[in-house]
Structures are given as structure tokens and as C-alpha cells.
Amino acid sequence: MIAMLVSANAFAQAPNPPLLPKPTVTKDDPQVYNVTRNGLEMNVQYRGPRECALAFLQQAREEGWNKEEQAEQAAKVPPGGYLLGYWSRSTAALASAEHFTITVEAADGHPIVRWQSPVSKPEQLRLGTSILYTEVVTVHLPVPLADGDRVLVEESTVKKRFVFVIRL
Structure with a gap:
């Protein structure tokens, strides 16, 4: 089963949100098919338990882990998989x-999980003559996501809210 994140509403704060281009689904990582791109503004990926298990087995084979190392690393994988958030902004403070x-x-x-970071250090990314500051965060999920589940990303500095709906 392949999951997809579909952007339901990019700007929920305004009564008449501006029209945005429809986000396109890309295949950035061969193990993760559910990537939604909304320009550089907000990207969200979900890697479910099945994809985590496949990636884990592949890494164990490549690195030649013994049974103890496999058990130790398997304990680190959350039961619901991972949610990755990626965004870029013009200043480090905004990112x-x-x-x-x-x-x-x-x-x-009903909420499954809520994530908020107390500290952050965005990375610098140079694009030609411009500099962007990017941040990548990982959210551990206690249960796998299902069809119709939603991912809400709120940006407090500019009062934007991104809503993604899971489609399996």
C-alpha cells in the first residue's frame, strides 16, 4: 500500500486564502513514496512502519550487523514510523x-501526537547568490497513520497553517 500526503489547505488563517499551485507528489527517496511538495515553503514526508522495516533490513545487510546490533537498532524505530518536516526561510530566525x-x-x-521544538539551529543553504535557512525535523509516531488522518503544521511568526491529509 502506498501512502500519499495531499495538501488540503495551505493558508488557513485568512478567510479568503490566496490561490496556490496544486502541490505535486514526487519520489525523492525510493523507500518513501508519500512526499508532498509545496515549493520550498513546506515539505512533509511520512515513512510508515513497513517502509521503516525495509530500510532497517537493508541497512543491517549493508553494514553487517550482528543479532545484538539489530535488536538495539530495532528498539529505536517507533511503532508508527516517522513524520519528517522540512522548510526553508529567508532568515535563520524565521526557519x-x-x-x-x-x-x-x-x-x-483526536490528536495522535503533538511536536514542538524547544531549541533549533537551521542549516544554511546557498542557492546562487541567495542564502536560505533550512530546518528538518523528525516526529516519532506512536501508531501508524491511516487514510484520512491529518498533519497540521502551524508557523507562529507569520500565522500560517499548513494542513496535509493522508491518502492510502
């Missing part, structure tokens, strides 16, 4: 994860 809150909700609206 800081301290200004972002990620909430994962079930289809019925």
Missing part, C-alpha cells in the same frame, strides 16, 4: 523550529 508546531490528528479529530 527556526521553535516557531513551528506539528500536530498529527486521526480522521475523527
Whole structure:
């Protein structure tokens, strides 16, 4: 089963949000098929337990882990998989994860997990003559995501809210 994140509403703060181009689904990582791109503004990826297990087995084979190392590393994988958030902004202060809150909700609206970072150090990315500051965060999920679950990303500095809906 292949999961996909579909952007439901990029700007929820305004009564009449501006029209945005429809996000395109890309295949950035051969093990993760569910990538939604919204320009450089907000990217979200979900790697479920099955994809985590496949990546784990591949890494164990490549690195020649023994049974003890495999057990130690397997204990680090969360039961619901991972959610990755990636964004780029024009200044380090705006890109800081301290200004972002990620909430994962079930289809019925009850929260699965809420993530907020107390500290952050965005990376610098040079694009031609421009410099962008990027941040990548990992959210560990206690349960696998299902069809209709939502990922809400709130940016406090500019009052933006990104909503992604899981489609399996």
C-alpha cells in the first residue's frame, strides 16, 4: 500500500486564502513514496512502519550487523514510523523550529501526537547568490497513520497553517 500526503489547505488563517499551485507528489527517496511538495515553503514526508522495516533490513545487510546490533537498532524505530518536516526561510530566525508546531490528528479529530521544538539551529543553504535557512525535523509516531488522518503544521511568526491529509 502506498501512502500519499495531499495538501488540503495551505493558508488557513485568512478567510479568503490566496490561490496556490496544486502541490505535486514526487519520489525523492525510493523507500518513501508519500512526499508532498509545496515549493520550498513546506515539505512533509511520512515513512510508515513497513517502509521503516525495509530500510532497517537493508541497512543491517549493508553494514553487517550482528543479532545484538539489530535488536538495539530495532528498539529505536517507533511503532508508527516517522513524520519528517522540512522548510526553508529567508532568515535563520524565521526557519527556526521553535516557531513551528506539528500536530498529527486521526480522521475523527483526536490528536495522535503533538511536536514542538524547544531549541533549533537551521542549516544554511546557498542557492546562487541567495542564502536560505533550512530546518528538518523528525516526529516519532506512536501508531501508524491511516487514510484520512491529518498533519497540521502551524508557523507562529507569520500565522500560517499548513494542513496535509493522508491518502492510502
